[in-house]
Amino acid sequence: MSKTPKVLVYYQTLTSLKPILIKNSPVTDIHLSSIHFGVDKNNKPYIHLNNESPYSSTFDTVWKELASAQKLGINIRLMIGGAGGGYSSLFSNFEVYYSLLSELLRNKSIISGVDLDIEEECSLDDVKMLIRSIKEEFGNNLTLSMAPIQSSLESDGPGMGGWSYKKLIQSPEGKCIDFFNVQFYSDFSYNAYQNIIKNGYLPEMVVMGAMAGEKNDTEIEKCVRAYSRNFGGVYVWEYCFAKPSPLDWAKNVSNMVRC
Numbered sequence: 001m002s003k004t005p006k007v008l009v010y011y012q013t014l015t016s017l018k019p020i021l022i023k024n025s026p027v028t029d030i031h032l033s034s035i036h037f038g039v040d041k042n043n044k045p046y047i048h049l050n051n052e053s054p055y056s057s058t059f060d061t062v063w064k065e066l067a068s069a070q071k072l073g074i075n076i077r078l079m080i081g082g083a084g085g086g087y088s089s090l091f092s093n094f095e096v097y098y099s100l101l102s103e104l105l106r107n108k109s110i111i112s113g114v115d116l117d118i119e120e121e122c123s124l125d126d127v128k129m130l131i132r133s134i135k136e137e138f139g140n141n142l143t144l145s146m147a148p149i150q151s152s153l154e155s156d157g158p159g160m161g162g163w164s165y166k167k168l169i170q171s172p173e174g175k176c177i178d179f180f181n182v183q184f185y186s187d188f189s190y191n192a193y194q195n196i197i198k199n200g201y202l203p204e205m206v207v208m209g210a211m212a213g214e215k216n217d218t219e220i221e222k223c224v225r226a227y228s229r230n231f232g233g234v235y236v237w238e239y240c241f242a243k244p245s246p247l248d249w250a251k252n253v254s255n256m257v258r259c
Helices: 057-071 087-092 094-107 124-141 149-156 165-169 190-198 217-230 246-257
Strands: 007-013 030-037 045-049 075-081 111-117 141-144 179-183 208-213 233-235
Touching: 007 087, 007 246, 030 087, 030 094, 045 094, 057 075, 075 087, 075 094, 075 141, 075 233, 087 094, 087 124, 124 141, 124 217, 141 208, 149 179, 149 190, 179 217, 190 208, 190 217, 217 246, 233 246
Parallel strands: 007 030, 007 233, 030 075, 075 111, 111 141, 141 179, 179 208, 208 233
Antiparallel strands: 030 045
């Protein structure tokens, strides 16, 4: 795994990516959000990107700009879940819904990873089943990340899914996780980051996340001084609200983490 710190944006409000589609873009990773599953009024299972089929013409420009980003060397990943849920539906009819996810990942070859943002209670065994399915089918062609809240890695208690991330990473499936996009929304600090590392997580696996406008440059600089290029990087939720602009945010973060 590369030890180059990530400068990562979550992308759910699908405004234009053109401001960051430049040569040597400071953005390293874009996480397209968010995939959910359900049934339509005819009881037919579906996969949705936000509120529509990912194949809808609504997203034609989105996929075109993401393809341009990928050609510039930016990693494109697909986020599943988040605040809107999605896992209860996925696991309620796993073979059917997973086949829709698999089809999408194969259809959109620019996608190089899957990000599991689990913010609802579900079975750890089901999560392991999902990880196994992805890895058995796609192997190293897809990276795998997760998005726990920071307290779930600072301690070994249950996270929002109702189970311990420490228990997960000690399993064979957990060893397939490439990195964590950690929601440092309640405590964006070096001390919180350090607590996670002291709890047994590698710094290069921990990306420090903030809501737009809430990152603290001083705390990032402390992490960089402590961990240098082993620091996992920084993300923003979400792209279009990054301050003072998406490109300026990315330049600022890139200058700090690659100092």
